[in-house]
Amino acid sequence: MEGEREFEQEEFEQEQEGREQEGGGIEQECFFEGDSEYWEQRYMQHKIGWDLGKCSPPIKDWVDQQTDKSISILIPGAGNAYEAAYLYEKGFRNVHIIDFAVKPLNDFKLTNPDFPVSQIHHQDFFDHCGRYDVIIEQTFFCALPPSLRVNYAKKMKELLKSNGQLVGLLFNCQFENGPPFGGDTQEYERLFNKYFRDVTIQRCENSIPPRLGNEVFIHISKPY
Numbered sequence: 001m002e003g004e005r006e007f008e009q010e011e012f013e014q015e016q017e018g019r020e021q022e023g024g025g026i027e028q029e030c031f032f033e034g035d036s037e038y039w040e041q042r043y044m045q046h047k048i049g050w051d052l053g054k055c056s057p058p059i060k061d062w063v064d065q066q067t068d069k070s071i072s073i074l075i076p077g078a079g080n081a082y083e084a085a086y087l088y089e090k091g092f093r094n095v096h097i098i099d100f101a102v103k104p105l106n107d108f109k110l111t112n113p114d115f116p117v118s119q120i121h122h123q124d125f126f127d128h129c130g131r132y133d134v135i136i137e138q139t140f141f142c143a144l145p146p147s148l149r150v151n152y153a154k155k156m157k158e159l160l161k162s163n164g165q166l167v168g169l170l171f172n173c174q175f176e177n178g179p180p181f182g183g184d185t186q187e188y189e190r191l192f193n194k195y196f197r198d199v200t201i202q203r204c205e206n207s208i209p210p211r212l213g214n215e216v217f218i219h220i221s222k223p224y
């Protein structure tokens, strides 16, 4: 579809190669994907191949099926946060976003002036405190170094209310070098079954065309 941009792994790789070629000096600036600075630079240089420019269709469909608009929702690693803008437009008022890069959050404020500033958190996800009915996953998990996956699952459990749900999209494919870091259903089941009940992972049929067949939709519930 016009205007849609693929999660451009090549772009990530070229950048990594560039950094290696420049490397060697002790004064070299060294960023890695776990740094806020790495992501800040990507936004500053507009190297944002993952950015859809709109709410991801599978998440839009999920939102459209929700009847209780009073639920509290968190979107971590939200970037330009099109999903939050869509939720807000649909009347969900208790929506919070987190990102440790400030540029997308400032841009979001400009394009969504009515969205409460107190619900925009410029922070590391792992430092966030709160309790939510739902947490939405959209290309945040795949951006984290895989060594943080167990911490991600534990933190999600901590941030969800009892019976709360983690919903959204994960890649169901491998990438040569990350980010993005891929995975598969078996790995995700092993990870989330440790901390949650009712882990449902389904092939996603309404992904954007470049990701079709390479994403799964997750519904993961915290125990009562």
Ligand SMILES: C[S@@+](CC[C@H](N)C(=O)[O-])C[C@H]1O[C@@H](n2cnc3c(N)ncnc32)[C@H](O)[C@@H]1O
Pocket: 034, 036, 039, 040, 050, 051, 052, 076, 077, 078, 079, 080, 081, 098, 099, 100, 101, 104, 123, 124, 125, 126, 138, 139, 140, 143, 144
């Ligand atoms: C691949 S981008 C995805 C952005 C957005 N979800 C989207 O789909 O357009 C990953 C985002 O996660 C953010 N991020 C990565 N690690 C983070 C962390 N530990 N805490 C908060 N934000 C983080 C980055 O700054 C970046 O905006």
